[in-house]
Amino acid sequence: MFQSLLYQFKLRFKMINQFDIKQEFKFLNNTQQYCTLHSKQQLNQSTYLMKFAISQQDKCLGTRIGQYISLNDPKFDINTTRYYCPISRIDDVGMFDLLVHAIQAENKNFSTHITTLNDGHILNINGPFTNYLYHGYGSIEIPKDNINQNYKYIGIVAESSAIAAFFQLIEGIATNGDNTHIGLLYVADTIDELVLMEELIWYVEEKKINATFMLRNEQDPIGKVFSGPKGQLKPIYLEQYLPQPNDQTLILVCGSRAFKKETKQQLEYIHHQNIAII
Ligand SMILES: Cc1cc2nc3c(=O)[nH]c(=O)nc-3n(C[C@H](O)[C@H](O)[C@H](O)COP(=O)(O)OP(=O)(O)OC[C@H]3O[C@@H](n4cnc5c(N)ncnc54)[C@H](O)[C@@H]3O)c2cc1C
Incomplete structure (x- = not known):
């Protein structure tokens, strides 16, 4: 109880940064180290959730959101x-x-x-x-695009397992009292490819994010309930399900090369100015 009140006090007065870990608690240090496969879970035909242990059990991995x-x-190929x-x-x-x-x-x-x-x-x-650095409370840095500023609205367009690039961002915003608005459009061919959907739905139900799940294969899911849009991605869906284009909105995109190219063109067509391909 005491700790929790102290923790809340420190958070309130920004004495703790939930979006970074103190250097001494970070395992990674830009040198080669090792990790051990702890367990794995197959999520669909080709996607696995893999858990690894680091060799310093009292430390965090040491990546920040966006890293x-x-x-x-070496047993596969050292190069x-x-x-x-x-x-x-x-x-x-x-x-x-x-x-x-698995490709x-x-x-x-x-x-x-x-x-x-x-x-x-x-x-x-x-x-x-x-890739990018999320500092919290809308502040994001994307070195390759010379972006380093605050946004009120973050739109995310992700294709199947590329959701990995944004999962920590969504989780960080949803669980740290960060009021930055997230609008996610999560696209895949089949419902099985919408990995981590249950976790994302939980954040939607908690009113932490807005998310739309979209299937390109109109025949899927056979026998499963799915209420999201179906068919190919079109500008109208980006207009409908992402935050409106303005200087307070940043759109992040990740997926296959073709998906990123096509989505960027469609976003430009509907006048989004701040687009970062991750
Ligand atoms: C910054 C960054 C972050 C990444 N994060 C993840 C991650 O979290 N999870 C993850 O699974 N992968 C991630 N990747 C991709 C990953 O690094 C490998 O490229 C991927 O695992 C394929 O490696 P491979 O050696 O098996 O296939 P390769 O031998 O490299 O590729 C085999 C063939 O598949 C194609 N290909 C490569 N990747 C894909 C893909 N994603 N979809 C379709 N075709 C593909 C290649 O063009 C090639 O023709 C990331 C890549 C980058 C650059």
Whole structure:
């Protein structure tokens, strides 16, 4: 009780920053370290929720919202390094979660390799690297787009497992008393590809975010209830389900290369000025 009141006091007077972790509690330090596969859960045909343990159990991973890590496995190929966005809370201790989409390719590739590993397998980890940095309360920095300012409204357009790039942002805003408005348009071919949908619906029900789930395959879901829009993404959906275009609105987009290109064109068509492709 005492701690919780003290914590609330510190939060209120900004003595604690929920959007960053003190340096001494961060595991990552931009050198190669290792992490151990703790467990994995298959979410759909090709997407896995993978939990890793870090070697310093009293520390947080050390990424901030918008940052990512690299993984490498010498037992696969010492020269292959791939990047992943953590989806666990930035203040989780000793563990972190990744959402990994296994790409089907002729030869065994990295994503297929790691999703077939057994618990206890050790991988090299490095980072943090920065896509964007969310400082909290609408303040966002996107170095590659020279963006560093406050927005009242953040629109997110994500395609299937690319939701990973924004999950910590959504969770951070929804659970830290941050009043920044989030409008999410989450697009996939089938309902199974809308991973983490239940977690997102919970934030919608708690009135923390607005979210619309959209299916491109009009035949899906067979026998399941789905009330969202169906068919190809069109400017009218972006107009309807994202915050209005103005200087207080930033739109973030992530997905396949084709999805990002097409969505950017449609956003420009409906006069969004602040668009960042992640
Ligand atoms: C900053 C950053 C963050 C990332 N975060 C994540 C993450 O959180 N989760 C995750 O699963 N992946 C993430 N990725 C992608 C990841 O780094 C790998 O590229 C991916 O796992 C595929 O690697 P691979 O070696 O298996 O396939 P590759 O051998 O690299 O690719 C095989 C084929 O699949 C194509 N391909 C690659 N990625 C995709 C894709 N996503 N969808 C469709 N086709 C693709 C390639 O163009 C190639 O033709 C991220 C990438 C970047 C740059």
